[in-house]
Amino acid sequence: MTDQPKQLGGGRKMFGDFAPKLAELTDDVLFEDVWNRPELSARDRSLITVAVLTAGGNTAQLGFHLGRAIENGVTQEELIEAITHVTLYAGWPQGMSAMGVAPSSSSQTTSKEHHEHRTLRAHHEKPGGPVRRGRLARPNRAAPRV
Structure with missing residues (x-):
């Protein structure tokens, strides 16, 4: 290896x-x-890292590592499957949060671009506010009235 x-x-x-x-x-x-x-290969380390970050709910680091995983040979389908698998063991909120970051990993950007994007986003996000990354991030919706 x-x-x-x-x-x-x-x-x-x-x-x-x-x-x-x-x-x-x-x-x-x-x-x-x-x-x-x-x-361990970089590919295996990437899968492990994505799984651990997903399980811990660490979405701030996840975006970078999803991109690195693709650079290390992990496919988008494998990443989605890994996050789905971890969700059932680590908890639904962690898995859903991780899946919200996953669409951005499909672009073939470099690690440098991931770092620069994350740094720029960090300067514009409100402290304590929701973190929405990826092209398919959805706006917060109010709960339906009963």
Whole structure:
């Protein structure tokens, strides 16, 4: 499994100027070391990461990792199936939130574009407000009156 593309992080570029230690750990430990170990392929690590982020309801990180999974050879259909599978074990709200992020992963963008998009979106989102990512995100609808 050593003949796969080297996995690189973008921590220093994203937040190295104000959180240098976290950027160092992201780039040097998480990506340089863990993501490049030969015991699992990058494709397998991507599926695991998507499953864990889905289970934990971590949609802020999920968008980037869905794109990375596609870059690492996971198909859109496999991602949808993985999220569906995790939903039944981790909980409906987590799965539904993850599925709301999944449509954006179908575009063939690079990791750099995912980072830039997420950074721009983070500056425009209201703290505590709903996070809607992806081209197919739907507006919030009021509950039906009974």
